[in-house]
Amino acid sequence: GAGVSQSPRYKVAKRGQDVALRCDPISGHVSLFWYQQALGQGPEFLTYFQNEAQLDKSGLPSDRFFAERPEGSVSTLKIQRTQQEDSAVYLCASSSTGTNQPQHFGDGTRLSIL
Amino acid sequence: QKEVEQNSGPLSVPEGAIASLNCTYSDRGSQSFFWYRQYSGKSPELIMFIYSNGDKEDGRFTAQLNKASQYVSLLIRDSQPSDSATYLCAVNGPDYGQNFVFGPGTRLSVLP
Secondary structure (H helix, E strand, O other): OOOOEEEOOEEEEOOOOOEEEEEEOOOOOOEEEEEEEOOOOOOEEEEEEEOOEEEEOOOOOOOOEEEEOOOOOOEEEEEOOOOHHHOEEEEEEEEOOOOOOOOEEOOOEEEEEO | OOOEEEOOOOEEEEOOOOEEEEEEEOOOOOOEEEEEEEOOOOOOEEEEEEOOOEEEEEOOEEEEEEOOOOEEEEEEOOOOHHHOEEEEEEEEOHHHOOOOEEOOOEEEEEEO
């Protein structure tokens, strides 16, 4: 597709359940990023992939959060044993190779933990 | 701790006026600066990016960068009600890895 695609758009889960969020980046984009955005705040960095390699996961808030990009294209962010504080919008962004390139965002997944 | 600060607003301007949005950052090593527009419930949309000191113009938008003073601004000329949104400033540099550090955003309201 032409842009970054994320699914599902909305996800409601009960506390303690596991969830998986999917991101399909712009075709040919080497770099892929996950961000978490709380209401009224700017996006906060979670993790970064260059192709299939996860080069930075310093923003993941706990070991319940796990991300992968096994074939260097589609990425999945998994949250295990969800907690209410995990409720947020999860944004995926991609950029072409090279440093300092603009990032292009998907529409996000709004996650609500009950 | 790398920080990016913005006035949360709301900033209200009348239709047709110039809206001025400001952003300051703490890391002197920052090299790349981006402005995103985010409508309520939507994803951030890239408006402009700037790497060098000075002004960069694109249509009604002008980005201004002053690395010595560690601020970057966005001017919107001839503001329209459709410009009403939250504007996010994002900063990147060699010490950030590849990720951006975002400010909290400034909410702009253009009044008809």
